Amino acid sequence: MAMVHENRRGISRRELLKRGTIGAALIISGRAVISPRDAWGLETTALKPETTATLIVLARDIYPHDQLADRFYAIAVKGQDAKAAEDPAHRTLIEDGIADLDRRAGSGGYRGLGWEDDRVAILRDIETTPFFQAVRGDLVVSLYNQKEIWPIFGYEGESYSKGGYIDRGFNDIQWL
Amino acid sequence: MAAPYDLNDDSVVVIIGSGAGGGTLGNELAQKGIDVVVLEAGSRIEYEDFINDEWESFAQLAWLDHRTTGGGWRVHKDFPNLPAWIVKAVGGTTTHWAGASLRFQEHEFKDLTTYGKIEGANLLDWPITLADLEPYYAKAEDKMGVTRTNGIEGLPGNNNFKVFKAGADKLGYKECNTGRMAINSAERDGRMGCQQTGFCFQGCKWGAKWSTLYTEIPKGEATGRLEVRPNSHVVKIEHDKAGKVTGVVYADTDGKLHEQKARIVCVAGNSIESPRLLLNSHSSMFPDGLANSSGQVGKNYMRHTTGSVYAVFEKPVHMYRGTTMAGIIRDEAIHDPSRGFVGGYELETLSLGLPFMAAFLDPGGWGRSFTSAMDNYPNMAGMWIVGEDMPQEQNAVKLHPELKDQYGMPIPDVSFTDHPNDIAMRNHAYQRGQALYEAVGAIRSFPTPPYPSTHNLGTNRMSEKASDGVVNKWGQTHDIRNLFISDGSQFTTGGAENPTLTIVTLAIRQADHIAGEMAAGTI
Numbered sequence: 001m002a003m004v005h006e007n008r009r010g011i012s013r014r015e016l017l018k019r020g021t022i023g024a025a026l027i028i029s030g031r032a033v034i035s036p037r038d039a040w041g042l043e044t045t046a047l048k049p050e051t052t053a054t055l056i057v058l059a060r061d062i063y064p065h066d067q068l069a070d071r072f073y074a075i076a077v078k079g080q081d082a083k084a085a086e087d088p089a090h091r092t093l094i095e096d097g098i099a100d101l102d103r104r105a106g107s108g109g110y111r112g113l114g115w116e117d118d119r120v121a122i123l124r125d126i127e128t129t130p131f132f133q134a135v136r137g138d139l140v141v142s143l144y145n146q147k148e149i150w151p152i153f154g155y156e157g158e159s160y161s162k163g164g165y166i167d168r169g170f171n172d173i174q175w176l
Numbered sequence: 177m178a179a180p181y182d183l184n185d186d187s188v189v190v191i192i193g194s195g196a197g198g199g200t201l202g203n204e205l206a207q208k209g210i211d212v213v214v215l216e217a218g219s220r221i222e223y224e225d226f227i228n229d230e231w232e233s234f235a236q237l238a239w240l241d242h243r244t245t246g247g248g249w250r251v252h253k254d255f256p257n258l259p260a261w262i263v264k265a266v267g268g269t270t271t272h273w274a275g276a277s278l279r280f281q282e283h284e285f286k287d288l289t290t291y292g293k294i295e296g297a298n299l300l301d302w303p304i305t306l307a308d309l310e311p312y313y314a315k316a317e318d319k320m321g322v323t324r325t326n327g328i329e330g331l332p333g334n335n336n337f338k339v340f341k342a343g344a345d346k347l348g349y350k351e352c353n354t355g356r357m358a359i360n361s362a363e364r365d366g367r368m369g370c371q372q373t374g375f376c377f378q379g380c381k382w383g384a385k386w387s388t389l390y391t392e393i394p395k396g397e398a399t400g401r402l403e404v405r406p407n408s409h410v411v412k413i414e415h416d417k418a419g420k421v422t423g424v425v426y427a428d429t430d431g432k433l434h435e436q437k438a439r440i441v442c443v444a445g446n447s448i449e450s451p452r453l454l455l456n457s458h459s460s461m462f463p464d465g466l467a468n469s470s471g472q473v474g475k476n477y478m479r480h481t482t483g484s485v486y487a488v489f490e491k492p493v494h495m496y497r498g499t500t501m502a503g504i505i506r507d508e509a510i511h512d513p514s515r516g517f518v519g520g521y522e523l524e525t526l527s528l529g530l531p532f533m534a535a536f537l538d539p540g541g542w543g544r545s546f547t548s549a550m551d552n553y554p555n556m557a558g559m560w561i562v563g564e565d566m567p568q569e570q571n572a573v574k575l576h577p578e579l580k581d582q583y584g585m586p587i588p589d590v591s592f593t594d595h596p597n598d599i600a601m602r603n604h605a606y607q608r609g610q611a612l613y614e615a616v617g618a619i620r621s622f623p624t625p626p627y628p629s630t631h632n633l634g635t636n637r638m639s640e641k642a643s644d645g646v647v648n649k650w651g652q653t654h655d656i657r658n659l660f661i662s663d664g665s666q667f668t669t670g671g672a673e674n675p676t677l678t679i680v681t682l683a684i685r686q687a688d689h690i691a692g693e694m695a696a697g698t699i
Contacts, residue, residue: 062542065551120543127542136542144534144550145231154554155496155530158228160381164373165334170498173335175491176342176616 046084076143097131186437195268196679197663198444199388203396204687217409218264226379233378239264248593254539259590261628267389274501275357277322278673282306291518297566302668303640303649316680320358320386334498339557343612355504358386376500413457444662447632452588467653476567478670479629481598483561485609487618488552495527509672517600521563561605566595636665650689
């Protein structure tokens with residue numbers, strides 16, 4: 001799977017309608033999942049692009065943070081495609097797991113369910129499955145270990161190069 | 177200058193492991209003019225190369241060899257191949273440890289006498305007392321530069337401590353301060369003072385926290401009597417027909433096997449690898465493993481009754497700024513059975529960075545209950561519970577019946593189930609910790625389950641009688657005179673205190689004993 005890249009050319013509204021939208025903001029084009037609104041695209045190699053698009057929605061449903069853009073979730077699930085490319089068993093696990101979600105969701109598929117609560121209700125039924133565990137277990141690292149999101153959560157990361165916090169507020173609490 | 181020793185030199189003391197026990201013992205023996213070879217499974221990573229990043233550091237330092245788990249503990253479900261969060265590198269887990277350095281209490285050497293028989297617990301008194309250890313505790317505290325001893329000032333309190341202390345005051349706790357920490361509050365022993373960087377668990381990049389990596393080991397090497405051989409993973413201890421150990425077989429970086437001869441072998445590989453090595457060294461003379469006539473090798477695995485409490489406040493705390501664990505309440509460490517359990521526990525400040533908080537706050541947790549807690553990360557405060565757990569014979573490190581490591585040796589399986597006393601203690605501590613934070617305005621608080629074990633104890637325990645344990649009061653195995661255990665696996669019981677200070681203390685004392693026996697020609 002290629003890195004998430006900026007989709008500088010953008011896509012016309014007509015093109016977008018022709019290809020059909022997925023979820024609220026993601027569209028599929030060839031082997032890529034594209035977010036026209038935020039101008040990024042994610043190419044897939046082993047997994048179907050529709051599967052990857054659903055994985056992105058699933059990732060947000062598992063760890064919903066409204067302040068995080070979709071691209072962080074897209075980056076977080078990239079590893080699933082890479083692993084699927086190396087390991088056919090993993091590919092089957094993910095494809096079958098997503099197909100199962102779609103089946104449980106009914107005619108519109110998992111991404112077609114508009115309310116998070118409805119999607120989460122399905123996830124509660126499958127949370128002990130190897131599929132869900134594989135996705136969640138990877139995601140808890142691949143999402144929260146992205147240095148770009150740390151400032152959004154107020155985490156300052158590495159501090160040695162700045163001389164620690166001895167002169168930068170290790171004891172600056174005022175409200176007690 | 178480090179002294180290289182020949183593989184066939186059978187006059188050396190071989191120490192397996194370079195952490196709190198092995199690193200200290202190696203230096204102590206070298207200082208007495210005894211030739212020592214320390215075999216360390218991991219590589220040598222100097223403190224400048226430590227990484228202020230939780231997962232990267234974990235990949236750099238953690239012991240990640242294949243292990244399995246069993247039993248009722250939640251670690252078995254959440255981290256089935258990671259029973260322990262310990263280190264594979266020169267310096268061992270003293271690179272990762274938090275620095276809390278507390279002496280055992282007098283009664284904690286006499287559990288069976290003090291608590292009486294407890295159903296399901298394999299309690300035993302230590303064959304030594306606090307009085308036996310006091311002079312050695314004093315030496316260890318001086319060596320490690322423990323704050324609030326030897327006239328060393330305490331560390332300043334960080335934000336996490338200030339919240340903790342305010343709550344402690346509200347609850348009426350009397351003994352709350354920034355603790356006895358083997359972290360320099362000012363320059364000492366050629367090492368600088370703490371810069372409040374956080375990342376104590378990732379290895380101190382300033383060298384302000386005591387670790388054998390940059391204290392005991394270079395001091396020992398400077399004598400010309402100590403060689404540390406990194407990337408040397410011991411797979412077997414050899415013995416002769418008389419039943420004395422003669423050397424050890426180890427694998428180098430390329431997996432090539434070598435045998436290092438020895439006059440004495442001291443095992444200090446932490447409470448999972450040490451019993452595993454004894455069990456894997458079985459022979460026709462010792463079919464159940466070395467030093468295992470009691471059948472207690474690998475049994476009575478203890479890991480302290482732990483858990484954490486995190487709480488979210490309206491305003492920022494920034495708990496990750498500054499020393500990770502400089503804050504303690506000792507009021508609950510007493511033995512007071514009216515609380516519904518025997519033994520006691522310490523409450524100690526603790527913080528995790530965002531990546532580890534996600535992994536450990538509620539392992540397996542997901543959905544908005546979990547993520548709304550994470551959204552409040554900067555407003556979180558945290559504490560760790562560390563209490564005495566009950567030794568139980570079925571909690572054990574065993575050899576896996578099928579799975580082998582890269583050298584063809586059976587891997588360890590670590591099985592643990594809480595004793596009812598452990599559960600009662602943890603619930604009490606959760607309740608007190610949550611009450612503490614609520615007293616200073618917490619909006620939500622979280623009783624967080626135990627992490628993979630950092631305090632691994634008891635699997636080669638010390639006993640008066642050879643039938644009750646593996647080693648005598650010197651850490652010398654009951655069965656083999658020139659085979660010693662020099663790590664936390666000798667603990668008869670765990671106490672409520674973080675174990676490193678006691679491991680170092682026992683190593684200093686053991687060095688005196690070994691030197692005396694060598695001089696007398698008895699081993």
